[in-house]
Amino acid sequence: MKVDLExxxxxxxxxxxxxxxxxxxxxxxIQSVVHQRxxxxxxxxxxxxxxxxxxxxxxxxxALVKKKIHVQKIQVDGRKYYTKRTLSFLFIGHVIDTxxxxxxxxxxxxxxxxxxxxxxxxxxxxxxxxxxxxFDDRKYKKIMTVINSISREKDLTVVxxxx
Amino acid sequence: MKMKEVRVVIVGFGVIGRGVLQTLREKQxxxxxxxxxxxxxxxxxxxxxxxxxxxxxxxxKVLDKPLNKNKFWTDKKTRDVIINTQSDIVVELTPxxxxxxxxxxxxxxTAISAKxxxxxxxxxxxxxxxxxxxxSARKNKVSVRFEATVGGAIPIxxxxxxxxxxxxxxxxxxxxxxxxNYVLSxxxxxxxxLDSAVKEAQQLGYAEPDPSYDIDGVDxxxxxxxxxxxxxxxxxxxEDMKVTxxxxxxxxxxxxxxxxxxxxxxxxxxxxxEVSPRLVSVDHPLNVSGSLNALMLNTDVAxxxxxxxxxxxxRETSSSIIADIVxxxxxx
Numbered sequence: 239m240k241v242d243l244e245x246x247x248x249x250x251x252x253x254x255x256x257x258x259x260x261x262x263x264x265x266x267x268i269q270s271v272v273h274q275r276x277x278x279x280x281x282x283x284x285x286x287x288x289x290x291x292x293x294x295x296x297x298x299x300x301a302l303v304k305k306k307i308h309v310q311k312i313q314v315d316g317r318k319y320y321t322k323r324t325l326s327f328l329f330i331g332h333v334i335d336t337x338x339x340x341x342x343x344x345x346x347x348x349x350x351x352x353x354x355x356x357x358x359x360x361x362x363x364x365x366x367x368x369x370x371x372x373f374d375d376r377k378y379k380k381i382m383t384v385i386n387s388i389s390r391e392k393d394l395t396v397v398x399x400x401x
Numbered sequence: 402m403k404m405k406e407v408r409v410v411i412v413g414f415g416v417i418g419r420g421v422l423q424t425l426r427e428k429q430x431x432x433x434x435x436x437x438x439x440x441x442x443x444x445x446x447x448x449x450x451x452x453x454x455x456x457x458x459x460x461x462k463v464l465d466k467p468l469n470k471n472k473f474w475t476d477k478k479t480r481d482v483i484i485n486t487q488s489d490i491v492v493e494l495t496p497x498x499x500x501x502x503x504x505x506x507x508x509x510x511t512a513i514s515a516k517x518x519x520x521x522x523x524x525x526x527x528x529x530x531x532x533x534x535x536x537s538a539r540k541n542k543v544s545v546r547f548e549a550t551v552g553g554a555i556p557i558x559x560x561x562x563x564x565x566x567x568x569x570x571x572x573x574x575x576x577x578x579x580x581x582n583y584v585l586s587x588x589x590x591x592x593x594x595l596d597s598a599v600k601e602a603q604q605l606g607y608a609e610p611d612p613s614y615d616i617d618g619v620d621x622x623x624x625x626x627x628x629x630x631x632x633x634x635x636x637x638x639x640e641d642m643k644v645t646x647x648x649x650x651x652x653x654x655x656x657x658x659x660x661x662x663x664x665x666x667x668x669x670x671x672x673x674x675e676v677s678p679r680l681v682s683v684d685h686p687l688n689v690s691g692s693l694n695a696l697m698l699n700t701d702v703a704x705x706x707x708x709x710x711x712x713x714x715x716r717e718t719s720s721s722i723i724a725d726i727v728x729x730x731x732x733x
Contacts, residue, residue, distance in 0.1 A: 326661075326663065326680055327680075328654055328657070328658055328663075328665070328680055330649055330650065330651055330654045331649075355657060355660075355661060356657075357653050357654070357656065357657035359653050363653075364651055364653070365653070366651065366653045366654035366656075366657045366658075367657075368657060368658065368661055368663075368680075395645075395649040395650070395678075397650075397654070397658075397665060397677070397678045397679060397680050398677075398679055398680065399663065399679065399680035399681075399682070400574070400668065400679050400680065400681050400682070400685065400687070
């Protein structure tokens with residue numbers, strides 16, 4: 239099956255190799271790589287490759303997410319397979335003290351925390367943190383389950399954005 | 402135009418009840434001229450008694466002094482008046498208990514069983530027993546209209562019935578409580594704590610002495626239940642709702658949101674059956690300030706339709722209640 243993969247890569251040495259390695263590791267036959275410098279420091283890259291089955295593609299997709307590579311779109315044989323969705327979440331509470339690294343890691347298991355903005359007026363007081371979270375549109379429920387679980391476990395109030 | 406005479410019984414004579422009668426007194430001539438309907442109030446019921454006149458009460462006299470000083474005052478109870486007074490429409494305006502729907506639920510079901518049409522602003526009976534009320538209305542072949550239960554003066558149900566009648570509503574969400582919207586707007590504009598903003602809302606008459614019904618999202622949730630049943634054809638009650646209020650929202654959180662192009666609003670999401678604080682982009686149609694309400698309807702033909710208006714206030718709410726009375730009157 240033919241896969242069209244659109245990525246947004248950071249403009250640093252090695253990022254293209256890093257993005258392509260999961261494809262070749264899983265036996266993907268890369269046919270073309272076209273890249274275009276875009277806004278915001280990201281380089282748009284379109285990779286076309288052939289692969290045996292959807293299971294392999296799922297592994298590639300997860301590997302790219304783990305590498306914090308922005309996967310913008312995946313088409314399989316010309317049909318949409320993955321659509322990126324981005325939501326902002328405002329966390330209110332002791333967000334830093336309840337191990338913000340752990341919070342981010344848990345969210346990154348399903349999606350990608352691509353930006354974090356913190357407001358800490360007083361170390362003793364509740365802080366406020368906005369996280370920009372990117373994820374596969376089909377994984378919305380899973381993302382919400384993870385975030386609601388973090389909210390309960392760490393006693394944080396979560397305010398989700400309306401698209 | 403042939404004039405149609407319609408008799409109504411008003412149940413509940415608090416702020417909303419008085420507001421309805423004041424607007425009716427002001428607009429009676431206008432309604433007669435525009436709609437050919439002469440609305441006569443044949444009874445007004447309160448907890449301890451009622452004023453009744455089959456000829457129609459003098460609204461000036463009713464409004465100018467306490468109800469129990471009126472010459473038509475009797476100790477007849479509401480149920481008796483609903484069943485036995487000559488009337489076409491019962492206008493139910495009592496405050497409701499969100500857990501039981503009472504006393505409005507009994508008043509409405511009694512009216513329907515007595516073959517009286519109903520217009521109401523009372524959310525609680527519909528949040529508890531929407532299907533039961535509407536099934537009973539169908540069985541007894543009477544109309545039940547409840548535009549004022551959600552969004553005060555904003556036409557939602559009537560908009561869907563008339564202007565958007567070919568549309569299916571796919572989702573709906575909005576700001577359904579003016580008090581919380583005022584409080585969050587003040588926190589955003591003035592940087593004050595929630596308690597200070599609530600106190601200010603109380604001083605201005607936007608919030609009740611006990612603001613928990615608004616602040617904890619209960620009022621918004623009751624409205625979401627009504628919209629879910631009426632617009633999306635669900636069969637749900639208040640117990641199906643997931644409700645989070647605004648108590649945990651801090652000025653620092655609002656400030657952070659503001660700096661990054663968002664505002665925080667208490668949003669009722671009908672498809673999700675949820676009320677919760679949400680981040681709303683500053684250029685989103687739901688970013689209305691002060692005590693305004695706003696509802697975004699996602700429809701299959703017309704697309705997104707957003708309506709904004711006054712969600713509370715006795716005069717504003719009377720606009721919807723009297724519109725329902727006129728609509729029912731035209732169908733008689």
